Amino acid sequence: MPNRSLVSLASGSIAPFDERLFYLEEFHGRTLAITALPGAMDGSSAAAVRGVVDTLLGNDTHVVLLLPSDAPSVLVSDAEVVAPTVTPFLPATWRAARGARPVWVPLDEQPFLPAVRRLVGQLHAFKLVVLDPRGGLAPASESTSSFVDLATLREHLRRGAGAREGLLREIESALADGETVNVCTADGLDAELFSYTGSGTLFTARRYVAVRRLGIDDLDAASSLIARGIEEGFLQPRSDADLDVVLTQAFGAFLDDRHLAGIGALRLYPAESAGELVSLYTLTRFQGEGIGRHLIKRIAEEATALSLSSLYACTTREPAARYFVREGFREIDAAELPAAKWAGYDEARKARLRCFRRALAPSIHH
Secondary structure, eight states: OOOOOOOOOGGGOOOOOOTHHHHHHHHTTOEEEEEEOTTSOOHHHHHHHHHHHHHHHHTTOEEEEEEOTTOOHHHHTTOEEOOTTOSSHHHHHHHHTTSSSOEEEEOOOSSHHHHHHHHHHHHOOSEEEEEOTTOSOOSSSSSOOSEEEHHHHHHHHHHOOGGGHHHHHHHHHHHHTTOOEEEEOSTTHHHHHHOSSOSSEEEESOOOEEEEEOOGGGHHHHHHHHHHHHHTTSSOOOOHHHHHHHHHTEEEEEETTTEEEEEEEEEEEGGGTEEEEEEEEEOGGGTTSOHHHHHHHHHHHHHHHTTOOEEEEEESOHHHHHHHHHTTOEEEOGGGSOGGGGTTOOHHHHHHOEEEEEEOOOOTTO
16 A cells, blocks of 8 residues: 555645545455446547556455456456356456456446446445446536435436436436445546546435544544645645644544545634634535535534634635635634734734634533
């Protein structure tokens, strides 16, 4: 595995980090099934897919290719072959996948998608990836929906899915059986599997947000989110010691109980009976899921339980400023924040900072 030491924020610097490491950790030791619809790959995109397959194999991730017998040779020339008719299919594929090569199931049965679904239903792989020349799902506009749950998919099907109904019906069946499905273009496969933003659509059975304190196994992803937020200018640079304080006080918002979609922390100023919402950052892929609102609600509840009377938030970004106002914060002068906030604070950043305050109702348990 690659070096997992991703973030060094000492003296405000950010060491290079690679978000794909987190996804590779998620895939490590698991099996991904990949299939492709007609027209999904040409020569160059097949080579790009093979590059992703080799990355997965080098990560000790098992790859099963459910592709027709005329699949591009770059994908299957060195593959272990398992016939789709072999019985029992599950252990035969399991044994073939133990090596360092992809497994190819030459699948010419028609209709193709139900045949893929039948085999995936036997494998119960960690994830099914469907390469589609049309890319991800765009139910309401020209932009792609990055995250779709089973209930939303069924509503989309109820309204009519047109030419994609066959694919979406098979995805519906897969989700009902607890599978996870990604749909993207062949050229977008790397970004879909290994980046925060993705390139297509992730389909999961459930659509819920759970906000909880971070545990030790969440800190790799959380520290990377903070580093990304700093790199993009949304969050202030932090020393390693300050980062440790934030991580200790942080909450994570998890989608479908697996995907860390956002982070936020509560910094305490006990002398002023106040708290500050710090390091609030959400992934672009999950914008529109109300991640920020869930985090603010949970952190405000924590502050109220601690008998704090107010919650502060600061930003240099206009969109974030508007967001805080929508969430019930009132803009104030920086001088109204606790003096401890400004100890050692960068004066140039402070001059650009906009500050907000939200009053907290007294705790009923106080």
